[in-house]
Amino acid sequence: MKKLLILSTAIGGLSLPAVAQEVNIMGWGGSYTVSQVEAYHKPYAEKTGAKVVSIDADNPATPIKAQVEAGNVSFDIASVEFADAVRFCDEGLLELIDPAILTPAPDGTPAMDDFLPDTVTDCFVPTDVYATVIAYDGARYDGKEAPATMADFFDLEAFPGKRGARKNAKVLLEMALIGDGVATADIYSMLETSEGVDRAFAKLDDIKSEMIWWEAGAQPPQLLADGEVAMTVAYNGRIFNANVSEGREFEIIWDGQVYDVEGWVVPKGAPNLETALDFIAYSTSTEPLAKAAEWISYGPPRKSSAPLVGMYQDGKTEMGPNLPTSPENMGNALFSNLEFWADRDAELNERFNAWLLQ
Template identity: 85%
Template sequence: MKKLLILSTALGALSLPAVAQEVNIMGWGGSYTTSQIEAYHKPFAEKTGIKVVSIDSDNPATPIKAQVEAGNVTFDVASVEFADAVRFCDEGLLETIDPAILTPAPDGTAAIDDFLPGTVTECFVATDVFATVIAFNGKAYDGKEAPATMADFFDLTKFPGKRGSRKNAKTLLEMALIGDGVPTADVYAILATPEGVERAFAKLDTIKSEMIWWEAGAQPPQLLADGEVAMTVAYNGRIFNANVSENQDFRIIWDGQVYDVEGWVVPKGAPNLQNAMDFISFSTGTEPLAKAAEWISYGPPRKSSAPLVGMYQDGKTEMAPNLPTSPENLTNALFSNLEFWADRDTDLNERFNAWLLK
């Protein structure tokens, strides 16, 4: 009787339907997640049969530490900023990602050699590049010479008018040195010295009287639209959205852009680890990354993706000129140095705040 019961139970187990394969992806929501659903989630599900569950969060990094430390991880992949990825990796909160799993470029180049330098680490694979840039209203320069370089932002004689910037030392100090003629390759070495810091603040002194400070990314396009500033530091995605959604004629000065990356991480203890790795391998391939850039003006971090990027979803806007990673926009670009700011953020912002009060 006992043997019969065991056999019956086993047969019953065999007759149960198989558990559906899935992978749970936590993203930022809005147009950012839309770009990932169209470029990554749908094609991956179609190719593999694995269900992709998309979860929105104000900041996908926030639940990682709490869930990993509680031993109750409910998602498999998260889209996070580079700084959070490095910090969580150092704290042992993330799974390591073997770069060998990443899809080679179409010409066979290994993925690690196809990604922009520094955008793949032990626990992180970049999906997009965004930039802090200088922007101006094209209508204000009809029939006149328009600004074109970082130096022009600091030239009140040739290009008079108010200047806008985020009220923070990060990025603005780098831009000050670039505007003062420092090659992008030397910016952080110089800014790491007392003399370099003095030089950056001396450059900021030349425009301090004309500065209007902002704190939220939505403010720079509004400052330009209202004519309150002649030029402003801004996020490239905000400027692009104002142009395509509000029919503005804002122009970006790509010279001296400071770019940063976001990308995938896998929390330690992810419930569907293999599916997570398969998803990362697929979604960071050349073609999916190019496809995502047709939905949002963040550039693909792989060199082989750039030539494949087509039109925006409006069917009339070429995306390439609007991406930080287009070769012509990278000619004098600076990759924001995470380690530099991790060591000096407090000191330099204290100095910056004191400078504001002078």
């Protein structure tokens, strides 16, 4: 693990209040941590005089269980995926976070009404939203009608060509039902039934002969760049990065996007609990969340943040259209249902693997 000291001295040598001590934050590293350092860590250190130590890990969730059970917790906050946060909270490995500490929106809207529904839990406060989407190469459709909806992904007649998708039932079954006209509000109740599952696989049958399967997130942009697929399921951040760093002209179909969240948790027994909670309240307020989205194409989970997001760091790319949480991209979005997949993952992937062999 790599540590980065953001600020280690008190402002002007003054005696600081109890909260302005130290906070150790474990993140994912790379551009993800850069966005948090610039939007959260540095401003918080400047505001409070606290020492903010950033620690990189391959997966910040990994050390939590071992350290808590050993009674030797060395960090205060971790950035984790929603599923890990819910599981660890159920196991008693995390501190509870009182939603009353969260900052209202600038117009006075209570925080719990400002965050996307169901994303704040007893032990978790979200920091960003990422999405699984459909993407295509704009150059391929130059002068021709381009696909625009989830239904178009499944329409080989109107939009011929290979289709790319992750080799897994999760997300793909949801997209199949959305492409078949099922309202996002009804997706999981539909998948709870054998008829709904049959309907999803029947829709996948429409494109099965043209599928190219991928397993790593770096593969979809490469499939598009090589012209191997006309459209592909992809992670929005990967598509954005290919456009801004490689000059690609990839386009995202936001219709039917399936989104998920990441955010902060505090391991049980964190050495600097008070400062950790203060940092979480600060970093998940409206303005810092908007600032983070100017460094990486993950959307802020607060509605009030969206209008404040400006340009990407290249100074020429407007971030709003590239974020899952921009209002124009959320019209037919689906929040991935953690509990559903916890209960049905093995069963549905067994069915998926059997379908692949048919």
